[in-house]
Amino acid sequence: MNPVLMPDENNIRFTVNRIEVDPALNKLSFEGKDVFIEGRLMSVLVCLCASQGETLSIDELVKCAWQGQVVSNSAVYRAVAELRKALVKQLNTDDIIKTIPKKGYQLTATIRHEETINLAHGKKMNVNHVWIISLIFLFVAVALFSTLNNI
Numbered sequence: 001m002n003p004v005l006m007p008d009e010n011n012i013r014f015t016v017n018r019i020e021v022d023p024a025l026n027k028l029s030f031e032g033k034d035v036f037i038e039g040r041l042m043s044v045l046v047c048l049c050a051s052q053g054e055t056l057s058i059d060e061l062v063k064c065a066w067q068g069q070v071v072s073n074s075a076v077y078r079a080v081a082e083l084r085k086a087l088v089k090q091l092n093t094d095d096i097i098k099t100i101p102k103k104g105y106q107l108t109a110t111i112r113h114e115e116t117i118n119l120a121h122g123k124k125m126n127v128n129h130v131w132i133i134s135l136i137f138l139f140v141a142v143a144l145f146s147t148l149n150n151i
Contacts (some may be wrong), residue, residue, distance in 0.1 A: 014113045016049060019093055030091040040065065041083045044076075049099065057104040080105060123126040 003045045020029040026042045028035045037045075047064035048056060058076050062068065065079070080097060087093050096109040 008042065012113060014049065014111060016045075016107070016111055017096060017109045019087065019091065023048075028086060028091060030093055033091060034073065035086050035090045037083070037086050041086065044079045044083055047109055048105060049111050052111070053106065053107060055100045055104045055106045062107065 013020065013024075018030060021027075021042075022029070023042050023046055026039055028037060028039050043065035044061060047061060050064070051060075056064070058073050061076050062071055064138065066075075080099075084095055084097055087097075088095050096107055098106045098108045100106055
């Protein structure tokens, strides 16, 4: 049995292939279209992502997404089917959840976590935004310095 990796409790946004995933809002975004899914479906997706491509058995998904609550196998089947429906039919993406017969489920996608830095008052900023702001500041400083040297 694979060790089950618990999803990140900080609800940090990440990207699965080109699908933006925001666990805090239970939101999936792809090519300008947003789909909101129920929390349990987001938990299943986050657990599959946390497994980093390893196959998760039904028991491992229950332990991770349902925090060990007693649920039937059909609850897991339904959650995976609804998650696939949201991804494939509503967002028109490829099916990224592979069924491994008699083993469980596997995520077949590239996962990229959004890099953020902590700001004051608990807010976060995307690292890419910090670089852009820094470059703008540097450009303004160089332009100002050049102007002052020409005076």
